Amino acid sequence: MSFNISLSGLNAAQKDLDVTSNNISNANTYGFKESRAEFADVYASSIFSNPKTKVGDGAVTSSVAQQFHQGAMQFTNNTFDLAINGNGFFALSSDVNSSDLVYTRAGNFKLNKDNYVVDNQGNYLKVFPVNPDGTSASAALSTAQSLQVPDSVGTPLATSKVNINLNLPAGDSGYDVTKFDPKDSSTYNNATSVTVYDSLGQSHTMTTYYVKDAAAAAPNTWAAFAFVDGQPTSIANAGAPPYTYTDAGGTSYNGYQLNFDTSGQPGTPPTVPSTITTAALGSVLTNGADANQTIDINYQNQTQYADAFTVNSIDQDGLTVGRLTGVEVGADGLVRASYSNGTTEPLGRVTMVRFANEQGLSQAGNTDWKASTESGDPLAGEAGTGTFGNIRSGALESSNVDLTQELVDLISAQRNFQANSRAIDVANTLQQNILQIR
Template sequence: MSFNIALSGISSAQKDLNTTANNIANVNSIGFKESRAEFADVYANSIFSNSKTAVGGGATTSQVAQQFHQGSLQFTNNALDMAINGGGFFVTSSDLSGKDQSFTRAGAFKVDSSNYLVDSQGNFLQTFPVDKDGNSTSVSLTTTKPVAIPDTAGSPQMTGNIDLQMNLNAGDSPLDPALFDPADRSTYNNSTAVTMYDSLGEPHIMTTYFVRPPNAAYTGESNWVAFYAVDGKQVDLDGPAGVYQTDTNADGTPDTPANAVTAGGWKGSVVKFNDTGSYIGSDPAVIKTESLGVAGANVLGPGTDGTQTLTVGFNNPTQYASSFEVTELSQDGTTVGRLTNVEVGADGLVNASYSNGSTVALARVALARFPNEQGLTQVGNTSWKASLDSGTPLAGEANSGTFGSIRSSALEQSNVDLTTELVDLISAQRNFQANSRTLEVNNTLQQTILQIR
């Protein structure tokens, strides 16, 4: 019997060695949870035995229990790396249906060839569906779904309004608008450009040129003429055109032209200031890019809807004795957005940002907890499956209730304490040697008995 006791001790010590060695081997495994070998003594159980003289039958391994305390966080430069700071597990599935679910603390996720978020084994990260405001519409492990990150977002919207706010230099030299030529820098004072979009979302450059006419043309006013071009081509102003010239009233005073100004086929609008430099107003500048004649023909590329009306508005411009400066320049068109960034919030909300300025709430990372975490079944790759011992998984949102928060651009490291494991390794080795010594002593006693004559 003493041989069996010694062998049970050796077996237990070997289990302890293996457990400790496995912890040490996984000290750098993302999301790994250390294990602890737990042992119990062995006694023969009989109603006829005398407990006062009973001798134990050795030791046995009662369980190898995983320890689910928090591992340290290591920060990365990948926004799709996620770590749970607190309780809970990520939910993954080997198929798009989300039925074959596994649970992990390893948050090293990436985008696969179909734009789904997956782990290193290709399992799909499970999420809760959300509405356009980012609120979860269902928090249940039966309704989770994998999340795909679209490369594009939104539909194009053609530009309809362009707003300008600027300072026109009161000290600029007057020029004759009738001589305006965008190819000749000496025929205009200043210019500014903005990117606008057609019905297909294709970008075009609309340039506004400012010409300060001679002051003699207008009494009590200081006026500027604005000309417009799209992609370097002249465009039509909607409405009747006037010729830039000095008109006189009945009393002989100069009069402001009521209509748009023309210059060699170019049509412009007038921006008006009083003699103190305060903005009075401007003639409407409504530009059409449809085929209204030579000036408006074929401005936009083929494939657009053929007609686009742009209203250019001047938002309280100024005329001070300082350099030309554009303080505000905006337009209301958008193009199809190209993916620029993905962010995961502390509450697990996955937001995608796009080049057109839009941000789309895609989904919320699903988390799960268990009544008995140590009852989970290990399946490798730092993942677990639910079992009868673990109980039914409980779904929840990150950063709420008993669920921890999610840290984007971070990974949870193994919770193995290498120093402790090395000490345990020495202790397990000592135990193994001591039980081996017990076996050796028993063998010596047996040899002594056999040698008795």
């Protein structure tokens, strides 16, 4: 009996050594969670035995329990290095559209050849779909999709509106509007330009020229003319009678009038609306873009003060095709891509998963776990909500192994192994003595 008892002790000590050695070997493995060997005594009895004199039958390994406490943060310069500060797991799939998921705390992700975010084994990181404003469209695990980072925004957006906020100098001298020539700066007072885009994303320069009308009955009257890529563009709602510009070929183009009162504010009523619209730009757009494109020029708080010509703001709503310039992941898991055209696009929200019993998860290797009947079903959610932790981009969670404690455990397991070996040796000596009795 003593042989079996000591042998069970040897097996338990060996299991303890194995678990401790595995912890030590993974001390530098990202997302690794240490294990702890847990033992129980073996006690067998029957109704015919005396419990007061019954001796136990040794030790047995009852569980190798994973310890899911937080590991230290290691900061990096890689946006796709993600760490969870708190509870939760990342969800991964082996195929782009697979619903067979594994779960991990190791966030050392990267882009594959198709611009999908994957781990070192090629598993795809799952995210929840989001609306254009970044709000979550769904937080159900069944709707999670693989995260892909596109390298362009896609369809360009033609300019439909230009907003201008400016001051025209009240002290400027007037000119003869009929002699206006955009190539001769002595025939106009000021000009301002803005880049606009056609339906194909091609950029064009829209220039607006301002001429103070010396012949106008009201002293605070200005003529304005719009040009795109140096070609005159007629104004569709210029009012009557409009100012006109005639090119060298004899074609006339409508300009428009800006009038101000004695306080430097737009006249009441203004000669033309605060928003004026160009005619179709077909004669300018020769690259196959939409020939019916028009642009609204919207004047916002224009003034005529005794100050220099000042453009307080000028912007437009068109976009060219953008190229990827960067990706950022927020603490709430929202992934945003930035593009060269100045736009940002939400790509998804990193899927977070938790379990009622983390220690019931089945190890799948490569610091991955799978759900089991003991762990319970995966509960999905968003980072920073409920009991889910936050996500830190540019950081990795190190192993939670405490090397000092592991070395102490190693010594303790070694002593236990030696003690059980000694017990076997003593039992063997006693049996030898008995066999030698004559």
